[in-house]
Amino acid sequence: MRTAFTDIRLFDGEQVHPTTTVVVENGFVASVGDPEPAGIDHAVDGTGRTLLPGLIDAHAHTLPEDLTTALRFGVTTVLEMGGPSSAEDRAAWAARPDSADVRSAGLPVTAPHGHPTQLFAHLSGPDVPDVSAWPQTSTPEEARRLVDRLVDSGSDYVKFILEEGTVMGDPGLPLLRHDAYAAGVRAAHERGVLTMTHAQTAATWTQAAQAGADALVHLFIDRPHDDRLVDTIAASGAFVTPCLVLARSFMGLAATDLAADPRVVEKLDPLWVDALGRSLSTWNVPFDDALASVAALDAAGIDVLVGTDASIAFPGSGGPAHGASVHHELALLVEAGLSPARALRAATSVPARRFGLDDRGRVAPGLRADLLLVDGDPTTTIGDSLSIAGVWRSGRQLAGEKETVGR
Numbered sequence: 150m151r152t153a154f155t156d157i158r159l160f161d162g163e164q165v166h167p168t169t170t171v172v173v174e175n176g177f178v179a180s181v182g183d184p185e186p187a188g189i190d191h192a193v194d195g196t197g198r199t200l201l202p203g204l205i206d207a208h209a210h211t212l213p214e215d216l217t218t219a220l221r222f223g224v225t226t227v228l229e230m231g232g233p234s235s236a237e238d239r240a241a242w243a244a245r246p247d248s249a250d251v252r253s254a255g256l257p258v259t260a261p262h263g264h265p266t267q268l269f270a271h272l273s274g275p276d277v278p279d280v281s282a283w284p285q286t287s288t289p290e291e292a293r294r295l296v297d298r299l300v301d302s303g304s305d306y307v308k309f310i311l312e313e314g315t316v317m318g319d320p321g322l323p324l325l326r327h328d329a330y331a332a333g334v335r336a337a338h339e340r341g342v343l344t345m346t347h348a349q350t351a352a353t354w355t356q357a358a359q360a361g362a363d364a365l366v367h368l369f370i371d372r373p374h375d376d377r378l379v380d381t382i383a384a385s386g387a388f389v390t391p392c393l394v395l396a397r398s399f400m401g402l403a404a405t406d407l408a409a410d411p412r413v414v415e416k417l418d419p420l421w422v423d424a425l426g427r428s429l430s431t432w433n434v435p436f437d438d439a440l441a442s443v444a445a446l447d448a449a450g451i452d453v454l455v456g457t458d459a460s461i462a463f464p465g466s467g468g469p470a471h472g473a474s475v476h477h478e479l480a481l482l483v484e485a486g487l488s489p490a491r492a493l494r495a496a497t498s499v500p501a502r503r504f505g506l507d508d509r510g511r512v513a514p515g516l517r518a519d520l521l522l523v524d525g526d527p528t529t530t531i532g533d534s535l536s537i538a539g540v541w542r543s544g545r546q547l548a549g550e551k552e553t554v555g556r
């Protein structure tokens with residue numbers, strides 16, 4: 150099966166090609182910029198459209214149906230930041246043609262009775278995990294054992310939680326002890342895997358940088374940024390997944406525009422549309438401070454990644470939705486001052502590079518044909534990323550999409 154995208158604007162994960170030809174064969178990109186070869190099975194007219202690498206959500210918590218939702222929104226890879234699935238479960242999910250590919254931390258490492266225990270305390274039902282059985286530690290020895298167990302059981306990276314609850318409306322949560330956390334980070338590095346750290350305050354960001362964390366997932370929102378904190382993170386080499394959609398929800402701002410957008414509503418379960426229209430409202434500070442923090446981190450040369458923290462849609466809960474909120478996060482990065490191309494890199498080539506996913510995140514010969522086709526030009530108008538005309542996973546077009554022009 151050979152597909153050619155002709156006369157198309159291409160964002161290749163790094164640069165914009167105003168008009169080019171992209172050929173896909175047997176699930177991989179065969180050529181970019183070469184003349185259209187003979188023997189094309191399917192031609193896609195790219196006039197007025199833009200082709201991009203499939204998007205990567207670098208922070209979600211997924212059930213199999215969430216991976217299907219994500220793919221519908223052009224998200225071809227989901228990097229799970231903590232969940233109860235096994236490596237075997239994930240391989241089976243990702244093998245379905247209507248599912249995004251997935252990597253996972255497996256279960257996150259937290260303090261005894263630490264976050265996210267409190268989120269599940271008052272819930273019951275088949276989708277509610279037994280968090281008391283998740284890895285909890287207060288000693289370096291135990292932290293090392295837990296990390297070994299996670300890596301042995303197929304975690305692609307290890308996630309640690311440094312959360313004392315302030316911005317989530319639950320101050321005083323037990324915080325992972327620093328010696329246990331630092332030992333866990335060292336143990337993960339000895340096993341050759343990346344460490345992700347959930348942290349939402351300036352103090353825990355500094356703690357993570359001191360321990361050698363590879364990534365800060367979430368944003369410090371307890372106070373505005375200052376040069377010292379930004380310099381500390383820049384010097385550590387860590388990347389940042391700020392999850393601005395979620396931060397905005399903590400600050401009482403619902404994604405009402407998204408919840409009313411027909412491009413979203415037609416692809417999303419009503420439960421999730423409802424969640425988009427609500428906010429968590431736990432922390433009353435100006436969202437502009439969060440935007441300014443992200444701008445400062447980006448200006449300091451720190452890699453910023455798109456992540457949503459979309460999770461389980463609890464009845465009545467608010468916040469990010471799978472797939473859809475990736476596009477909202479892109480728009481918020483642009484609102485923070487990143488160029489549209491830079492924002493798109495944050496959901497394509499940058500996460501691929503930082504997570505060592507060498508086979509994706511760009512459109513180049515030899516890479517997986519994970520592709521998103523949109524009407525318009527998101528490299529100048531970021532909102533066009535939601536005008537989805539087609540999604541391909543490993544060269545196979547997702548069924549149920551708008552018919553692309555064949556010949």
Ligand SMILES: [Zn+2]
Nearest residue numbers: 208210230458
């Ligand atoms: Zn999360």
